[in-house]
Amino acid sequence: MFVSTKIKKKEGFLNMKRIVSMLLLLTMLCLVACSDTEVITPDQTSATTAESTTSAQSTAATTTQASTTEMQNPFAERxxxxxxxxxxxxxxxxxxxxxxxxxxxxxxxxxxxxxxxxxxxxxxxxxxxxxxxxxxxxxxxxxxxxxxxxxxxxxxxxxxxxxxxxxxxxxxxxxxxxxxxxxxxxxxxxxxxxxxxxNNYWYHTNCFRLDWLENIGYPISDLTEVKITAESFQQASEDVVFLSNHVFPYEEFLDILRAFTEDDPDGNGVDDTFGAMWPLTGPSYGSHWTDLYTGMFGITSAYTTWLYYDETSDNYVPSYALPGWRDFLVFINEMLTKGYMNYMVDVSGGDYGGNFYSAILTGNYGHFPLDTWFNMNPGSPPRIEMGIPQGFLEKAPEAQFVVVPAIVGPEGKGGNKRYVDLxxxxxxxxxxxxxxxxxxxxxxxxxxxxxxxxxxxxxxxxxx
Incomplete structure (x- = not known):
């Protein structure tokens, strides 16, 4: 049984061998039939083989070279x-x-x-x-x-x-x-x-006394506390300065200035508060310190030579020819006449910064523009470093401040001068x-x- 089985396996193996041989022969014939009819001599065969070998070596060399190029150090030469x-x-x-x-x-x-x-x-x-x-x-x-x-x-x-x-x-x-x-x-x-x-930052930010806003019935819900870690700012390190995205409509802003002046926001029983200070010592075209207010009417007073597009005349005109300038003059005249704003007093012999901070640090104003470069900056000059908030806290330890987006005027405009234009x-x-x-x-x-x-x-x- 064992011998018989072995013979059968051998015969099967031989049959398979014959079949494979036939298939190989047929494959070779097909390849010859599909190739050119040129007869290749032994010499040509050698040459073809050499050429194929050279081509393969060349391809390999090219591939190696390409691979080497990809890995090349761009800083190889000192x-x-x-x-x-x-x-x-x-x-x-x-x-x-x-x-x-x-x-x-x-x-x-x-x-x-x-x-x-x-x-x-x-x-x-x-x-x-x-x-x-x-x-x-x-x-x-x-x-x-x-x-x-x-x-x-x-x-x-x-x-x-x-x-x-x-x-x-x-x-x-x-x-x-x-x-x-x-x-x-x-x-x-x-x-x-x-x-x-x-160029993305306003020259001045729009700042209110937060504690006064709450006292007159204008609380803000979306407050983000600013924690100040600078050693010189320890008094204002927590629960003093806040940020918010709240935008007061124009009519509310007017009412806030009125309430800051008339409703005793500091609760001391004395009529000694104002809505804001008009940061000029007298009538003037203005400066970047006044832009928060003129900006409500589409005008930056920092640039006296700028021209503005006037929709009513379809022309470019100076700021004083715009309807917005007329509306601004009505606004500021009303605020000054009613006492909701007052002029800055010259107590520093023409030194603008000295005059501004001397007035603000009385603690009598509820709204003011803050120079974004200097205020709350430990590297500011001493005069300004003792401004907002730490200098203010010497006068009013309970004071809290909130910085919000620019005031929006009656036509939905707002903003002020940027630190740089471009x-x-x-x-x-x-x-x-x-x-x-x-x-x-x-x-x-x-x-x-x-x-x-x-x-x-x-x-x-x-x-x-």
Whole structure:
């Protein structure tokens, strides 16, 4: 039985072998039939084999080369970058941050110890034909430097591909494409324009005494407490300053000014309070300190030369030719006549800030514009640092403050002057330049350094 079974298996194996052989033969015949009819000699066969081998090797080499290109280190070659910015005139070489960045970007960072804000030093530098590969030089005009051959241009494509975060800022604020643009060189720039968020901030914020609002029946529900940790602000660290998105309609605002004046909001039984101070010492066109009030009527009094579009005349006219200016004059005249607002008293010999804070710190006003740069800022000058809120608390320890959006006027308008008009700055105050010695290779490295230290969270918080 065992032998018989083995023979049958062997026969089956032989049959299978024959079938496989036939299939291979048929496959070869099909391949020959489908190929060219040219007869290949043994020599040609060798040549073809060699050619195929060479082709395969070439393909393999190309694939290997492509693979190598993808993995290539963009910073393989060590480059020297000369660097000049503000505050480097007292720079100590080989600081820890310099050494870290040199290693990361494979560069020798040569920081020049010139005062980049000193016009005389920068002029002497330019006279010698020198300009740093990359940096911010305030003491010499960047357009003049370019025209004198001291700096190079940078193309929009280089910005887009090498500094995409900055390019996205340009896309979000298209006017930036026009700033620092070289007029006769399309899509090329004198340098990178500084970008500021201050154009998003009002020059003055709209502030009320929160405790007074509650006392006269105007509570605010959506309050967010501001906790101040600065040591000099300890008195105002908690339960003093609040933010809110509440917007008072125009009629309510008028009633609030009345109630602050007539309804004894501080509860002392003395008629010594006012709705607000008109922050001028007498009749005047106004300033950015008055913009919160003129802004209710669509006018910023900080810019006396601006023209406004007038819908009634379909023309551009000065502010005093607008219906809004007439309505503002009616408003301010009524507030001053009724005593809901009063003029600022000159107690500081013409010093505007001294006059303003002297009046506010009496604790007698319920509404006031706050300069967003100085108030609640531990780095402010002493006079202002003792303003809102800590100086105020010396007079009224119970005071609470709430900052809300701009006042909205009768036509639904509101706002005031921004800290800067545009998010971009050019000229000596706002141009990051690249010297004539900055090759394209150096430019790529300089932009990589800039990207890491200014647009990357890791680099920004470590080196800022």
């Amino acid at each position: 480059l020297e970058l000369t660097y000049l910015v503000r505050f480097t005139h007292n720079y100590d070489a080989d600081r820890w941050d310099e050494l870290e960045l040199e290693e990361k970007f494979n560069i020798d960072l040569n920081v020049w110890t010139i005062d980049a804000y000193n016009a005389e030093q920068c002029t002497m530098m330019a006279a010698a034909g020198d300009w740093a590969d990359t940096g911010y030089i305030n003491g010499y005009d960047p357009v003049r430097a370019y025209n004198e051959g001291l700096t190079r241009n940078i193309s929009l494509e280089q910005i887009r591909t090498m500094l995409p975060e900055y390019y996205s800022i340009l896309e979000g604020n298209p006017i930036g494409f026009k700033v620092n643009h070289i007029q006769d060189e399309p899509d090329h720039y004198y340098g990178l324009s500084f970008c500021y968020a201050q 998010p971009f700055r050019d000229g000596p105050w706002g141009t990051w330049t690249f010297g004539h010695t900055c090759t394209d290779e150096k430019l790529e490295r300089a932009l990589a350094l800039l990207q890491y230290t200014h647009f990357n969270d890791e680099g920004f918080y470590r080196y800022y």
